[in-house]
Amino acid sequence: MKQVAIITGCSSGIGYETSILLAKKGFKTYATMRNTDKGNKLKEVAEKENIDLKIIKLDVTDDHSIKNAINEIVQETSRIDVLVNNAGNNIAGAVEDLSIEEFKEQFETNFFGLIRVTKEVLPIMRRQRKGIIVNLSSIVGKMAIPLNSAYVSSKFAVEGFSESIRYELEDFGIKVILIEPGVIKSNFYENIKMSKNSLTDPKSPYQPITQKIFEAFLPMLQYAFPTKIVADVILEAVTSDNPEIRYAVGDDAKSINEARKKRSDKEFENWVKEGFFEKKGFLR
Numbered sequence: 001m002k003q004v005a006i007i008t009g010c011s012s013g014i015g016y017e018t019s020i021l022l023a024k025k026g027f028k029t030y031a032t033m034r035n036t037d038k039g040n041k042l043k044e045v046a047e048k049e050n051i052d053l054k055i056i057k058l059d060v061t062d063d064h065s066i067k068n069a070i071n072e073i074v075q076e077t078s079r080i081d082v083l084v085n086n087a088g089n090n091i092a093g094a095v096e097d098l099s100i101e102e103f104k105e106q107f108e109t110n111f112f113g114l115i116r117v118t119k120e121v122l123p124i125m126r127r128q129r130k131g132i133i134v135n136l137s138s139i140v141g142k143m144a145i146p147l148n149s150a151y152v153s154s155k156f157a158v159e160g161f162s163e164s165i166r167y168e169l170e171d172f173g174i175k176v177i178l179i180e181p182g183v184i185k186s187n188f189y190e191n192i193k194m195s196k197n198s199l200t201d202p203k204s205p206y207q208p209i210t211q212k213i214f215e216a217f218l219p220m221l222q223y224a225f226p227t228k229i230v231a232d233v234i235l236e237a238v239t240s241d242n243p244e245i246r247y248a249v250g251d252d253a254k255s256i257n258e259a260r261k262k263r264s265d266k267e268f269e270n271w272v273k274e275g276f277f278e279k280k281g282f283l284r
């Protein structure tokens, strides 16, 4: 019997790439997205490659949309083996410039959205006594970066949530793993929603630091790693009998992990500052 995979946020980037790869590797794949009008290219690829991939609508912030999507899958297949919680976005800016509503909006997608889909899929995996949940965190799910308190805290929350549920799901044969990419080339950076004042208002007290961070960040975008490296790691994890708890993806993410292990909290903070403010980057 074919294994069934569901992935959120497949209109672009990591979700798009992962859905094609899993389908090519024999998974019956449900590539979900909140706006299925964005699925034409994926549909064309699936037809051309003759892979078992179906696009369905799923908005992670909408309970009904999640229930409808999971019901449709279960009616067709009666099982779900792999859930990739990938949908996510970034709302950036200094904390003073970010409203509570913006923090909530960030968590609605990156954290509560992931929990909503997980809760809908868990009874199915529990009955099967088998399943793997892949949560897209980020290397900034373990290290903080400036002007990103909403995004960083949403990913720290994903890390804590994932570690906690691992204990309670183990006895039901359900695995939970974390994917922690560094800088990956996708629509992610062009979709960053900046808080109102941070970039445009020259009088903002956070304008100088914002400028510095942007200047430091642009070279990092030039080395951004392709989405394929993330999809490959997800495939490796979901086909492994004994997957790791977390996978850092990209040389930058690995270098950050190494730097973290060797340093005290304060030393590591200085290392991060050098990365941004002295433009040393994170491929060190």
Ligand SMILES: NC(=O)c1ccc[n+]([C@@H]2O[C@H](COP(=O)([O-])OP(=O)(O)OC[C@H]3O[C@@H](n4cnc5c(N)ncnc54)[C@H](OP(=O)(O)O)[C@@H]3O)[C@@H](O)[C@H]2O)c1
Pocket (backbone or CB within 6 Å): 008, 009, 010, 011, 012, 013, 014, 015, 033, 034, 035, 038, 058, 059, 060, 061, 086, 087, 088, 089, 109, 113, 136, 137, 138, 139, 180, 181, 182, 183, 184, 185, 186, 187, 188, 189, 191
């Ligand atoms: N790119 C990186 O450098 C990087 C690094 C670390 C972690 N990540 C994580 O990787 C994941 C995928 O990001 P990506 O790089 O592939 O970026 P992306 O190309 O912008 O893709 C993000 C996907 O999430 C979807 N999405 C956003 N809000 C949604 C919602 N409410 N319901 C359903 N789907 C929603 C987007 O759909 P729309 O097209 O409709 O907006 C899009 O399909 C995210 O969780 C991100 O935090 C990315």
